[in-house]
Amino acid sequence: MIDTGDIIHLKGNPVPNIETKWVVVVAKEQKWCFCINTENRLMYNCTELKKKSHPFLKNEKHYIACKDVIEYKEDNVTGKYGSLNKDELLALMSHIINNVKTINQNKKLIILKSLQEKVDEFSL
Numbered sequence: 648m649i650d651t652g653d654i655i656h657l658k659g660n661p662v663p664n665i666e667t668k669w670v671v672v673v674a675k676e677q678k679w680c681f682c683i684n685t686e687n688r689l690m691y692n693c694t695e696l697k698k699k700s701h702p703f704l705k706n707e708k709h710y711i712a713c714k715d716v717i718e719y720k721e722d723n724v725t726g727k728y729g730s731l732n733k734d735e736l737l738a739l740m741s742h743i744i745n746n747v748k749t750i751n752q753n754k755k756l757i758i759l760k761s762l763q764e765k766v767d768e769f770s771l
Contacts, residue, residue, distance in 0.1 A: 651675045651765045652731040659723045674761040679716040683709050694742040703728045713747045733769040
């Protein structure tokens with residue numbers, strides 16, 4: 648089962664002109680995710696993800712692009728490869744709260760609630 652915080656791989660043009668893509672699920676009920684990029688471009692409003700925590704990634708650093716959410720289809724998921732740890736989830740939440748202006752407030756609240764629920768699971 649795919650959960651918030653999971654890193655999954657998508658096929659079938661999940662992003663225009665991109666055949667396959669690594670993404671992190673940010674709201675499991677809505678099937679929303681953020682793309683994972685190899686470059687930290689200002690326009691994508693990124694937060695860092697390190698290879699040492701996710702050895703399946705090819706570069707030492709990757710970046711979670713927080714500019715906009717994409718909705719994935721389960722048929723396009725090729726696999727689940729890992730999950731964000733508590734510190735990464737908290738860093739992502741902080742980044743969304745303090746830096747992301749391109750996602751409407753309702754979506755942000757849904758994402759933050761979903762991420763917080765995942766963080767709370769670490770305390771159980």
